[in-house]
Amino acid sequence: MRKNIVAANWKMYFSMGEAQSVAERIAEVVDNKTEVIVCPPFVFLDRLSEVFLDTPIKLGAQNMYFEEKGAFTGEISPVMLKSVGSEYVILGHSERRHIFGEDDIDIHKKVVSAIEHGLKPILCVGETLAQRKDDKAKDVVERQIITALDGVDLSGVVVAYEPVWAIGTGVPADLNTVSEMHTFIRGLVEDVPILYGGSVKDKNAYELAQINDVDGFLVGSASLDTDTFKKIIDEFERAKGVN
Ligand code: PGA
Numbered sequence: 001m002r003k004n005i006v007a008a009n010w011k012m013y014f015s016m017g018e019a020q021s022v023a024e025r026i027a028e029v030v031d032n033k034t035e036v037i038v039c040p041p042f043v044f045l046d047r048l049s050e051v052f053l054d055t056p057i058k059l060g061a062q063n064m065y066f067e068e069k070g071a072f073t074g075e076i077s078p079v080m081l082k083s084v085g086s087e088y089v090i091l092g093h094s095e096r097r098h099i100f101g102e103d104d105i106d107i108h109k110k111v112v113s114a115i116e117h118g119l120k121p122i123l124c125v126g127e128t129l130a131q132r133k134d135d136k137a138k139d140v141v142e143r144q145i146i147t148a149l150d151g152v153d154l155s156g157v158v159v160a161y162e163p164v165w166a167i168g169t170g171v172p173a174d175l176n177t178v179s180e181m182h183t184f185i186r187g188l189v190e191d192v193p194i195l196y197g198g199s200v201k202d203k204n205a206y207e208l209a210q211i212n213d214v215d216g217f218l219v220g221s222a223s224l225d226t227d228t229f230k231k232i233i234d235e236f237e238r239a240k241g242v243n
Contacts, residue, residue: 002191004240005158005216006233007037007122008223009062009090009197019044023051025226032056033242034216034233037088037122038223042076049085060088060122063096066106066113078117089114090218092148093124094164104147111148111157120156122218123148124197125185129165137163138184145188158193160218161185166198168220173198175207182213202231209239 014022019040030036039060040048049059065075081089091114092107107123114121125144127137141161149157161181166173173181173196182194196208197218208214217236223229237243 001155001193002215003035003193004236004242005035005037005193005195006236007060007088007090007158007160007195007216007218008039008229009093009218009220010038010040010224011062011095011220012041013224014040014044016044016047020047020051022224022226023048026229027051027055027057029226029230030055030057030233033237036233039088039090039122045081045086046084052085058087059085060090061086061119062090062093064089064091064110064114064119066109068113068117078113078119081119082117086119088120088122088158090122090124090160092144094126094162094167098164104144107144107148108150111152115152115156120158122158122160122195124160124162124218126162126164126167126198132163132165137181141181141185142188145185149189154189154192157189158195159185159189160195160197162197162218168199170199170201172196172200172204172208175211178208178214179211182211186213200232202228202235205232205235206239209236 037058037060061081091110096102111121127140131140193215195216195218200217200219
């Protein structure tokens with residue numbers, strides 16, 4: 001179902017103490033007009049689920065392994081994520097694909113397993129700069145979506161369009177590109193919320209949120225500062241006319 005979502009991807013930042021104080025501050029300032037999801041590193045999930053108890057804020061993990069349990073040293077299962085209060089899980093983030101070598105088949109297995117275990121996947125897709133220059137952006141994103149979501153019940157799924165060349169650069173994709181890609185993705189997944197990610201800041205959130213097929217954001221570095229993250233939510237709501 002299409003809905004507004006602003007999600008924070010904390011990546012590999014913060015100590016336990018820092019995570020707790022940032023989470024407590026977020027819990028103070030966020031209300032329930034937009035669905036807000038915080039995705040901390042695994043080791044903070046349990047503590048943050050207590051901080052977010054009785055708040056509208058949802059908890060998400062940044063990755064998981066597709067198996068339920070077994071001899072998989074260093075991995076985290078969907079059952080574990082559920083047991084520490086996760087409702088969402090980011091899957092297929094470009095850093096997982098490019099640094100850790102995850103491919104579309106791995107990501108498909110994770111999506112299927114997440115749903116089987118009652119987790120909502122936030123599936124990240126997006127082309128590299130070379131693929132864009134080669135005029136392959138839509139082909140790449142289509143393949144990523146079709147493979148990952150093959151045979152999947154889309155009711156809890158969220159898609160995040162994150163062009164690799166816009167992540168962590170401070171410069172988001174231009175508005176025409178975002179609009180074109182989101183409309184293209186809408187044609188593939190219809191009612192699924194489609195988030196934009198890649199250098200979303202408080203300064204550009206309003207204009208990005210004005211794009212019709214942008215249902216929310218996946219925010220990396222700008223989510224580490226609570227005031228900035230809150231401003232992004234405010235700008236998103238202002239653009240969408242949410243009161
Ligand atoms: P960024 O990261 O906002 O720092 O560009 C976004 C993401 O990787 O999800």
